[in-house]
Amino acid sequence: MSKKVSISINGFPVEISAGKTILEAAEEQGITIPTLCHHKDLCVAGNCRVCVVEVAGQNRLSAACATPCEEGMEILTNSLKVRNSRKQIIELLLAEHNADCTKCYRNGNCELQTLASEYKIMTQDFIELVPLKHVSIDSYSPSIIKDDSKCIRCQRCVRTCAGLQGVNALTVAHKGDKMKITTFFEKAMRDVVCTNCGQCVNHCPTGALVEKNYIEEVWEAIANPNKHVVVQTAPAVRVGLGEELGLKPGKSVTGKMVAALKRLGFDSVLDTDFTADLTIIEEGTELLTRLKKVLVDKDESVSLPMATSCSPGWIKYIEHMFPEHLKNLSTCKSPQQMFGALVKTYYANARNIKPEDIVSVSIMPCTAKKYEAFRPEMHDSGYRDVDYVLTTRELAILIKQAGLDFNKLEPAKYDRLMGESSGAAVIFGATGGVMEAALRTAYEIVTGREVPFENLNITPVRGSDGIREATIKIENPVEEWAFLDGVELKCAIAHGLINAKSVMESVRAGTADYHFIEFMACPGGCLGGGGQPIPTNPEIRQKRAEAIYAEDEGLPIRKSHENHEIKKLYKDFLKEPLGEVSHHLLHTKYTQRERY
Amino acid sequence: MATSNQLKRVDFIFRNENDWEKILSSTLKRKPQELINELISSELKGRGGAGFPTGLKWKLTAESKEKEKYVICNADEGEPGTFKDREILSRVPYKVLTAMAICGYITGAKRGFIYLRGEYKFLLPELNKVIDEFDYYCQETNLDFKISIFMGSGAYICGEETALMESMEGKRGEPRNKPPFPTQAGFMGKPTVINNVETLVHTFTIFKYGAKKFYDLGVQYSRGTKLFSVSGDTPKPGIYELELGMSLQDFVYEFGDGDTKAVQVGGASGFLVPRKKFKDAAIGFKGKLTGISLPTGGSMMLFNSSRSMFNVLDNYLEFFREESCGQCTPCRVGCQQLLLGIKAVKRGEKPASYLDKLLRLTETMQYTAKCGLGQSVANSFSSIVENFREEMIY
Numbered sequence A: 001m002s003k004k005v006s007i008s009i010n011g012f013p014v015e016i017s018a019g020k021t022i023l024e025a026a027e028e029q030g031i032t033i034p035t036l037c038h039h040k041d042l043c044v045a046g047n048c049r050v051c052v053v054e055v056a057g058q059n060r061l062s063a064a065c066a067t068p069c070e071e072g073m074e075i076l077t078n079s080l081k082v083r084n085s086r087k088q089i090i091e092l093l094l095a096e097h098n099a100d101c102t103k104c105y106r107n108g109n110c111e112l113q114t115l116a117s118e119y120k121i122m123t124q125d126f127i128e129l130v131p132l133k134h135v136s137i138d139s140y141s142p143s144i145i146k147d148d149s150k151c152i153r154c155q156r157c158v159r160t161c162a163g164l165q166g167v168n169a170l171t172v173a174h175k176g177d178k179m180k181i182t183t184f185f186e187k188a189m190r191d192v193v194c195t196n197c198g199q200c201v202n203h204c205p206t207g208a209l210v211e212k213n214y215i216e217e218v219w220e221a222i223a224n225p226n227k228h229v230v231v232q233t234a235p236a237v238r239v240g241l242g243e244e245l246g247l248k249p250g251k252s253v254t255g256k257m258v259a260a261l262k263r264l265g266f267d268s269v270l271d272t273d274f275t276a277d278l279t280i281i282e283e284g285t286e287l288l289t290r291l292k293k294v295l296v297d298k299d300e301s302v303s304l305p306m307a308t309s310c311s312p313g314w315i316k317y318i319e320h321m322f323p324e325h326l327k328n329l330s331t332c333k334s335p336q337q338m339f340g341a342l343v344k345t346y347y348a349n350a351r352n353i354k355p356e357d358i359v360s361v362s363i364m365p366c367t368a369k370k371y372e373a374f375r376p377e378m379h380d381s382g383y384r385d386v387d388y389v390l391t392t393r394e395l396a397i398l399i400k401q402a403g404l405d406f407n408k409l410e411p412a413k414y415d416r417l418m419g420e421s422s423g424a425a426v427i428f429g430a431t432g433g434v435m436e437a438a439l440r441t442a443y444e445i446v447t448g449r450e451v452p453f454e455n456l457n458i459t460p461v462r463g464s465d466g467i468r469e470a471t472i473k474i475e476n477p478v479e480e481w482a483f484l485d486g487v488e489l490k491c492a493i494a495h496g497l498i499n500a501k502s503v504m505e506s507v508r509a510g511t512a513d514y515h516f517i518e519f520m521a522c523p524g525g526c527l528g529g530g531g532q533p534i535p536t537n538p539e540i541r542q543k544r545a546e547a548i549y550a551e552d553e554g555l556p557i558r559k560s561h562e563n564h565e566i567k568k569l570y571k572d573f574l575k576e577p578l579g580e581v582s583h584h585l586l587h588t589k590y591t592q593r594e595r596y
Numbered sequence B: 001m002a003t004s005n006q007l008k009r010v011d012f013i014f015r016n017e018n019d020w021e022k023i024l025s026s027t028l029k030r031k032p033q034e035l036i037n038e039l040i041s042s043e044l045k046g047r048g049g050a051g052f053p054t055g056l057k058w059k060l061t062a063e064s065k066e067k068e069k070y071v072i073c074n075a076d077e078g079e080p081g082t083f084k085d086r087e088i089l090s091r092v093p094y095k096v097l098t099a100m101a102i103c104g105y106i107t108g109a110k111r112g113f114i115y116l117r118g119e120y121k122f123l124l125p126e127l128n129k130v131i132d133e134f135d136y137y138c139q140e141t142n143l144d145f146k147i148s149i150f151m152g153s154g155a156y157i158c159g160e161e162t163a164l165m166e167s168m169e170g171k172r173g174e175p176r177n178k179p180p181f182p183t184q185a186g187f188m189g190k191p192t193v194i195n196n197v198e199t200l201v202h203t204f205t206i207f208k209y210g211a212k213k214f215y216d217l218g219v220q221y222s223r224g225t226k227l228f229s230v231s232g233d234t235p236k237p238g239i240y241e242l243e244l245g246m247s248l249q250d251f252v253y254e255f256g257d258g259d260t261k262a263v264q265v266g267g268a269s270g271f272l273v274p275r276k277k278f279k280d281a282a283i284g285f286k287g288k289l290t291g292i293s294l295p296t297g298g299s300m301m302l303f304n305s306s307r308s309m310f311n312v313l314d315n316y317l318e319f320f321r322e323e324s325c326g327q328c329t330p331c332r333v334g335c336q337q338l339l340l341g342i343k344a345v346k347r348g349e350k351p352a353s354y355l356d357k358l359l360r361l362t363e364t365m366q367y368t369a370k371c372g373l374g375q376s377v378a379n380s381f382s383s384i385v386e387n388f389r390e391e392m393i394y
Ligand SMILES: Cc1cc2nc3c(=O)[nH]c(=O)nc-3n(C[C@H](O)[C@H](O)[C@H](O)COP(=O)(O)O)c2cc1C
Pocket: B045, B046, B047, B048, B049, B050, B051, B052, B054, B074, B075, B076, B077, B078, B079, B156, B157, B158, B159, B160, B161, B162, B194, B195, B196, B197, B199, B200, B296, B371, B372, B373
């Protein structure tokens, strides 16, 4: 039992666990106190001041988000003094704000707009400050647009980039009226250590940081009769999309999403999950090969631990921050890029379509995937492997623009040839999912038996702790892998780059004896990706994770190597994992980058 | 508030007393609790602006069970026109070091820092010499206390105690949320006593001469003496140590040029007092109604009839607009609005009634700004606008 304190909120006495803030206490009582700089993922800033409340006996108001409840406090959340102050603060924010809502990407889902609307700020008495400011829009990055004229300086992005991601690409510069959010030496986002993870976008309350959208480009491709437009959907999109379309978090909408994509006019609706399964085969084989080279051949040119490579935010991070460890990365491309490379080769061939006539679109929970598609390495098909990357949010915009009543759609099935997937692929969307999927397959390759966990659920790798570890002992392997008998395969999982950083620091220090590490740039894995619906917070991530694991359990095939289409792909085209064709299309190289 | 009848000049602070070793060793022989009681009974309040009782501050820090604690001397002295802390550090630095060591002894802190204003770099050679001497003494006497200097970066806001600590920790100088207060979680999250240079020197006086000597000076709620930096339209600008509780009338008789129109007590974040209120105003803490709270840097600026109060306010607001750290809405945007607002009224672009909207804005700033800077803009703004409204308009 935690200690309780007695307080009163708006005249009603309540008991609150000691240490809770006034904001948390009010929330428990069903009272919403408006906030802007507060976010459940982030440390407290207390700088916007819209959450001020009155505490009896104090002349000054207190920031509810930053003030712990103390015994006997009498709190008023809506007194006249509070209201007047709060209203004036909103007015001040608007005076500093380029409030052209109708032309704003966040119109309709903006915390400042909501607040202004709630408080009915109908006039502007204060002096307009925007024209006095040099308005700068940074749109050089393929992933993110930063518009300072929409910034309320809440520093949520700064705290996200530093606290969740450990990247520190964004900082506060200058003071007073010139204070602003910027990058190292005020360079463009494209030119700094930014990983394009989009967590800052997801945590920004306004339109100051948004994804670069490719909505018009995709509509144009769809409308072009000479183009065959293929779309792939990432695992995490199906458990997020519903939130943008009026459903509660935690609903998987795979079938409806496929139906919607077909109605939008895509020529073929396929699944990134297919190449997630493919990734498992390639990456699993790569891991076992590396283990053999290290343990049997004593090949010192091969590095362990092997790190996963399917999160492009993580890739750019390690390229900047731990370039000496690029050799630890699996050479596998991300599922998106494997898919892209296959669409314009294998698929084009099989469907008898000229690759130059294919437009390859992907729907991702991620903004880093936009950047990834731009990388010069990602042209192995001879064309740009993925032409346009849309986030979950952008897909919702397409659906709304097309006037589809999403909830009335009859669920549909993915098209064939690169549309089939296993449950192992679905869980790619959650932190620990790649690890679990890889173990389901690798263990079986090595021992000929299923992983020794009830119902294939490798629960030790699941959960939301930032860094998790698991060990699986290999017993009675088949002859080819006899050297692994008795080996304890040590695995680690890190999500959120701040956690990736601490794992990598121990790798660098030589204190980590892992064989295999899964890294995901975003908290919670892709289901908490920067391109997912806003808001994303711990409870919502939890709900999405539950939906993902439920989807896995509901699928007839739960292991990547049992995916029929994958088997067919190897038989008809790739021949063998890590073979020559794979090597050319599915694997890649990394680039050392500067820190500044 | 009771006032003393005439201005009493005192000489404690700069009195050259080369007996710090003796004072230190005899004080360290006394029990911490006894020393705290002595300090509390002196009723010394902080000279850095907020006027927090110094004895209580040390007591709270002493009571904390944490092992690591710190003592910080705030020598950021950023208020324009004040340089009393500089004078103290160049004339009687050993008093400051002695006081810090005593504070360390009482609270259990083993490390002390002097946060020195960037512009005072020229003090470094001398100061370092004194610190070296002090270090040597500590080693000789087995006193486990080490003082070092931390150079400030020139931002006014870094004088605010929590911004100062952020900046010492290598972060951007932005004030923190309070609570927790530095006595609970200060520098590096550890209990910290932070005091103004002058406050520390007063503790030296108290430990040397006893609390009574200090307490007997000044008036109720405002005991002891204070350094004032007198500037503006005065024939004798400079630094003066005066007893607290004096009336502004007496002050103006002494320092005015015969044509004093108003006095700004406490610099930009203080109050402007017009001539008609000199009689009612006393300099000290906790001024009720007519009393005036003691200024941050002890700045007293006199204005004669040739001065435009609009220009005075305009200057202050420029200062705040630039020196606000910019993190919180009411202060960052509020300061800009106040500055542009009075200009707009002056130019006739906004009606005179707009001043009332701005007055309400300063009220909001006072209630909601995160730190003392934004909270105190209302002081000069409302005291100038209310007393010299016509000068704002015409
Ligand atoms: C904007 C701002 C600037 C300040 N600057 C100084 C300063 O330069 N020197 C100082 O001693 N206190 C300054 N203070 C007050 C400190 O925050 C703090 O109250 C003081 O150092 C405590 O010491 P004291 O109790 O001895 O007064 C400032 C406060 C604010 C809000």
